[in-house]
Amino acid sequence: MKILLGLKGSSQRAQIDDRLQHHPDVYEFYTDASDFTPNGYQHLYEAVQYVQSRGVSRIVLHHPMKFGATHAEIVAPEKQFPELYRFVEETTMQLIDLAKDLDVQCLIHGAYAQETTKYIDCYPNLVAAQQAAFDRLDRFAKAGGSHIMFENSIAPVFAYGDPAMEDEILSHHYRLAFDTSHCFIWLHGNNQGLQKSLRHLKDQIVHYHLVDSMGQTHDSLPLGTGKIDWRGVLPCLNPDATSIYEINLSNQEDCQEQLQSHAYLTRLAQALD
Structure with a gap:
């Protein structure tokens, strides 16, 4: 199977040019709040x-992770957290507009982890919190159409790895982004569970974050340095989906760790063919 070279960086020219010199198949933009001021946008x-002018047509815009000191959580209720709610609302709609204008993709997190419990506690129970998140994602999915996707978390609001939760997610017909490390961590390092989840969701997955992990915390390791069984993962991937390597970099202007991950996966794929 062909392994795409998918690289991630910000909108800063130094990072973009570092990635473009390697002729990626996919470029994913990391965004933050500063990208949604008038000048930033x-x-x-x-x-x-x-990036498009340099021949890269497959582009993903990752919704900003943070609003101030807190994560940009979908499940945060409007009544208790009006500013956070409005930030998520406005930036998501801006990304959808941009994605439609330039025929690219935008990626929204279904949840994060650190503060999620605080927001869940605002609801009568977990089921009510999950329903509030699905209601909001449904609305975003309708607005974004074929230009939006939703990524899994390490939180009970929108996690992959639980077959019942996955059945509920599938019933909404979302276009899905699958972060391998998030699912692996949610499953406490269970490779069989990760492969089962990949197979179960495969037909609705349009994008992957390929990243290794020890299965305990959000460590974002280069492929081959954690405990994910990539030999077992490869046959479970949707060949029509895009992918990027979402790896912690020692230098944001040098994507070496992403390239090393690509070399590792390419060698493994060649050995399996």
Whole structure:
């Protein structure tokens, strides 16, 4: 199978040019709150056009992870957290507009982890919190159409690895992004469970974050340095989906760890063919 070279970086030209010299098949933009000021949004828009002008057509815009000191949680209720709710609302709609204008993709997190319990506690129970999240994702999915996808978390609001939760997610017909490390951590390092989840969701997965992990915490390791069984993962991937290596970098202007992960996976795929 062909392994795509998917690289991630910000909208800063130094990071983009570092990635583009390697001729990636996919570029995923990391965004933050500064990209959604009037000037920042214009800069992001032009950065996407620049990447497209260099021959990269498969582009994903990752919704900002943070609002101030807190994560941009879908499940945070409007009544108790109006500013956070409004930030998620407005930035998601801006990303959808940009994605439609330039025919690219935007990625929204179904949840994160650190503060999720605090927000879940605002609801009568976990089921009510999950339903609130699905209601919001349903609305975003309708607005984004074929330009939006939702990523799994390490939190009970939107996690892959539980077959019942996956059945509920599938019933909404979402376009899915699958982070391998998030599922592996949710399953406490269970490779069989990870492969089962990949197979179960395969037909609705449109994008992967390929990243290794020891299965305990959010460690974002290069492929081959954690405990994920990549030999077992490869046959479970949807060949029509895009992918990037979401690896912690020692230098944000040098994507060596992403390239090393690609070399590892390419060698493994060649050995399996």
